[in-house]
Amino acid sequence: MKNELQNEETFYESIIRKGYSRRSFLKFATYMAAFMGLENSMVGQLVKTMETKKRIPVIWEHFQECTGCSESFIKSDHPLVADVILDTISLDYTDTLMAAAGHQSEAAKQASMKANYGKYILIVEGAIPTKNDGVYCTIAGRTALEIIKESAEGAAAIITFGSCSSWGGVQAAYPNPTGSVPVDAIIKDKPIIKVPGCPPISEVMTGVVLYYAMFGRIPDLDDEGRPKQFYGKRVHDSCYRRPYFDAGLYAESFDSEEAKKGYCLYKLGCRGPVTYNACGTVGWNGGLGFPIKSGHPCIGCSENKFWDNGPFYKRLENIPGMGIEATADEIGKIVLGAAAGGAAVHAIAANIFKKKEIDENREMGKINEQNLNE
Amino acid sequence: MKTMTYNYKRVYVWEFAVRFFHWLTVLSLIVLIVTGFIIANPPSLNLNVEAAKSYWFGYVRLIHFTFAYILIANLLFRIYWAFAGNQFANWRNFIPYTKKHWQNIFYVLKVDIFLQKDKEHKVENISIGHNALAAFSYLIMTLFFLLQVATGLALKADTSDWWFPKMFHWVIPLFGGDIATRYVHHILTWLFMAFVVIHVYLVLYHDYIEARGEASAMISGFKFVRAERIKQNIRSFVNKVKKQMKDGNIKGNIENDPE
Ligand code: SF4
Numbered sequence: 001m002k003n004e005l006q007n008e009e010t011f012y013e014s015i016i017r018k019g020y021s022r023r024s025f026l027k028f029a030t031y032m033a034a035f036m037g038l039e040n041s042m043v044g045q046l047v048k049t050m051e052t053k054k055r056i057p058v059i060w061e062h063f064q065e066c067t068g069c070s071e072s073f074i075k076s077d078h079p080l081v082a083d084v085i086l087d088t089i090s091l092d093y094t095d096t097l098m099a100a101a102g103h104q105s106e107a108a109k110q111a112s113m114k115a116n117y118g119k120y121i122l123i124v125e126g127a128i129p130t131k132n133d134g135v136y137c138t139i140a141g142r143t144a145l146e147i148i149k150e151s152a153e154g155a156a157a158i159i160t161f162g163s164c165s166s167w168g169g170v171q172a173a174y175p176n177p178t179g180s181v182p183v184d185a186i187i188k189d190k191p192i193i194k195v196p197g198c199p200p201i202s203e204v205m206t207g208v209v210l211y212y213a214m215f216g217r218i219p220d221l222d223d224e225g226r227p228k229q230f231y232g233k234r235v236h237d238s239c240y241r242r243p244y245f246d247a248g249l250y251a252e253s254f255d256s257e258e259a260k261k262g263y264c265l266y267k268l269g270c271r272g273p274v275t276y277n278a279c280g281t282v283g284w285n286g287g288l289g290f291p292i293k294s295g296h297p298c299i300g301c302s303e304n305k306f307w308d309n310g311p312f313y314k315r316l317e318n319i320p321g322m323g324i325e326a327t328a329d330e331i332g333k334i335v336l337g338a339a340a341g342g343a344a345v346h347a348i349a350a351n352i353f354k355k356k357e358i359d360e361n362r363e364m365g366k367i368n369e370q371n372l373n374e
Numbered sequence: 375m376k377t378m379t380y381n382y383k384r385v386y387v388w389e390f391a392v393r394f395f396h397w398l399t400v401l402s403l404i405v406l407i408v409t410g411f412i413i414a415n416p417p418s419l420n421l422n423v424e425a426a427k428s429y430w431f432g433y434v435r436l437i438h439f440t441f442a443y444i445l446i447a448n449l450l451f452r453i454y455w456a457f458a459g460n461q462f463a464n465w466r467n468f469i470p471y472t473k474k475h476w477q478n479i480f481y482v483l484k485v486d487i488f489l490q491k492d493k494e495h496k497v498e499n500i501s502i503g504h505n506a507l508a509a510f511s512y513l514i515m516t517l518f519f520l521l522q523v524a525t526g527l528a529l530k531a532d533t534s535d536w537w538f539p540k541m542f543h544w545v546i547p548l549f550g551g552d553i554a555t556r557y558v559h560h561i562l563t564w565l566f567m568a569f570v571v572i573h574v575y576l577v578l579y580h581d582y583i584e585a586r587g588e589a590s591a592m593i594s595g596f597k598f599v600r601a602e603r604i605k606q607n608i609r610s611f612v613n614k615v616k617k618q619m620k621d622g623n624i625k626g627n628i629e630n631d632p633e
Contacts (some may be wrong), residue, residue, distance in 0.1 A: 332564030
């Protein structure tokens with residue numbers, strides 16, 4: 001009953017009911033606009049939407065995951081952010097954070113899905129195993145495969161939090177023993193917003209949820225289904241060590257003088273140049289830092305198959321998916337060597353097999369040489 | 375005494391445009407491979423300077439991108455020339471769509487690759503321009519070139535303001551991300567190097583065995599072709615040339631009437 005009542009409230013009403021002042025509400029709106037990558041002029045519209053828009057129900061499913069995404073999510077910097085997400089958007093089901101447990105929680109989910117059919121947002125954390133009918137992940141006696149199909153049915157949109165639900169993640173890494181797949185391999189008929197990362201930045205997660213909650217539509221997505229405002233840039237293109245990169249100043253080991261000076265980590269395997277994320281701009285822990293700022297190269301955690309593209313401290317060396325330790329350059333050298341060796345063998349063979357022709361040419365040429373006009 | 379070798383005639387095979395294309399490709403390939411490997415694994419020179427004072431790695435990338443565009447323009451020009459150029463430059467050489475192509479491919483495989491005896495000794499079997507197997511290998515290399523160009527431009531797309539590289543952005547999701555796209559780009563580089571080795575070797579092989587100017591043809595444009603292969607009755611052609619000279623279209627004179 002309580003749920004239904006709260007669903008009738010607008011965002012604004014619920015914030016005020018919690019005892020926040022209008023001033024902090026406005027501050028919050030400005031803050032969120034920045035998170036969502038909106039222009040300053042959009043703040044007014046955001047305020048208006050929050051004052052008039054009804055709260056949106058959210059169902060959050062957890063499958064093959066480490067719960068690190070939830071962990072990141074609740075660490076949002078601004079107190080209101082956590083509030084908004086955990087209370088205001090009416091998170092009707094998330095087995096990690098909800099008060100109810102066991103049958104109670106499953107019942108609450110069923111009730112909410114029924115009452116809000118076609119309206120709720122489905123958040124998915126974790127990949128879905130498909131091998132042996134998906135027995136490798138079961139919740140309340142049902143497989144993840146069954147559950148995702150059921151909860152996606154009535155969802156208005158799906159947001160996949162983390163690399164597991166977006167790409168497959170660690171359980172889908174070679175050799176993928178449980179046949180894990182990301183959400184978009186199973187659900188084809190719903191808009192899916194991918195928020196990859198291991199975990200994603202909390203402000204990015206809230207930003208995406210709020211964007212949908214506020215505007216009722218999904219943000220601009222790139223070709224791979226990620227919101228452009230957060231995943232439009234490579235870490236490398238917003239990295240503060242970029243001048244060192246262009247100057248050719250690299251750290252080659254963690255204990256070197258160069259590392260101390262803050263040189264570029266490219267040669268320590270930095271995946272910044274191939275990774276799309278907002279680490280360089282939004283930052284982690286309230287903008288305090290991000291891996292590169294702490295002296296650690298980017299491991300590309302928001303990229304597809306990043307587990308298979310190891311080792312982390314080398315520059316994209318091993319051929320992914322081969323299951324053996326073979327670097328691209330080693331194979332290249334073999335190919336090149338085979339070509340050169342083949343040519344050498346062929347050259348010797350040609351001298352043997354074509355001897356007649358070669359000799360004939362030479363003899364005839366010699367005779368001509370003897371018969372030149374003076 | 376009669377000359378003892380066959381009689382050979384000079385045939386203009388590779389037009390200037392083709393030779394220009396060839397050597398510009400050589401140049402850009404060398405530059406792209408060298409800069410490409412530097413980009414993949416730069417040496418830590420770590421010159422004792424402030425980052426603001428140095429930009430050498432940025433310049434290496436700039437050179438790589440510049441020559442990439444030169445290569446692309448060159449490639450487009452060559453595709454145009456496949457329609458505008460002479461019979462040896464024509465696109466029909468490169469696609470083995472007739473029985474004749476395949477016969478020649480098998481001939482070359484037999485005689486030049488597996489070094490079997492050429493029992494028939496038919497002069498028609500000796501190609502004047504590309505042999506069908508070589509031409510087919512260039513078609514395949516062109517496709518790899520296009521793939522290399524597409525992956526390169528796709529990686530460039532996000533940091534470019536120009537619509538041209540942006541056009542290739544779809545390649546990235548096709549391979550499943552920047553990492554995979556970069557792999558393809560990197561591995562293809564090795565393939566091109568292997569191709570260069572084989573290509574240069576086979577040119578030298580033909581020059582050595584056939585001794586008719588295979589290698590120098592890419593400098594002068596001429597190859598030597600057995601006299602029997604040139605139409606003997608060229609009276610009408612000679613008259614045409616003489617008339618052109620009289621009209622002042624061609625300079626020179628024909629002293630030794632070829633007949
Ligand atoms: S540290 Fe990584 S992301 Fe930053 S400039 Fe170097 S390579 Fe790029």
